[in-house]
Amino acid sequence: MTDPTAPRRRPTGTGAGRLLVAVYGVLALAATARGLYQVGTKLDEAPVAYVLSLVAGVVYLVATLALALDRRRLAWAAVGFELAGVLVVGLLSIVDVGDFPDETVWSRFGAGYGYVPLLLPFVGLWWLRRTGRPDVPAPADQSTVG
């Protein structure tokens, strides 16, 4: 791992990755808070949708931390899960309204959140791929300040 001759990979949480982590963080906060509220106050109204809401929020939290801490494999898994989630739930919420009587962050492909939940996994996967290439020059060491 620390072989100095190995090509350096850029940490996922630096440079433009700062913005990615920040947006993931906001979405994680929004989805988790909403999920907690829904599960905590009215779970019996729509258990599937509300538990899903909370799960989505927790996965966003995992993705945020993984990207921030440069845990690539975890980030791949979490971001991939989100992509699957937003596509599957987005489709189900349009086709079969009965199963999703109330909103989750993924409903209607994330329309309630400006389609950010749909866009973000693609950006996340692209960023993981891009920073995973060893030929990307590592940022100058000043970025480690603080």
Add this chain to the structure above:
Amino acid sequence: MVIPLAVVVAALCVALAGWATWFVVADRAVVLRQLWGGAVVEGVLLVQAVVLAVVQATGSQDVDGVLLWGYVVTQLVILPVAAAWAFAERTRWSSVVLLVAALTVAFLEYRLLQIWGTV
């Protein structure tokens, strides 16, 4: 009292966002003075939290308390975390992070007013 405070918070956030935008354009990282600006927003948010608690406890306002306080707490958390995250990066991207954080708080203020007013 609630609405004027909300206007103050939103105005301060927009000002902070404008400041951050200027830094993005100028290709500069967040500076300490901007964090003080964020601290001022936090101060007003704290005042707002106290006012909301008092009005909610004494007034006839019928609001969903859990929802309201979820937003109040979320709003308080965003700027400090974003500021710490932004300040660790010494490129223009730190200013982009501050910009996003300030706009998020402003948007939450708008949602807060909706929650306060609709019920």
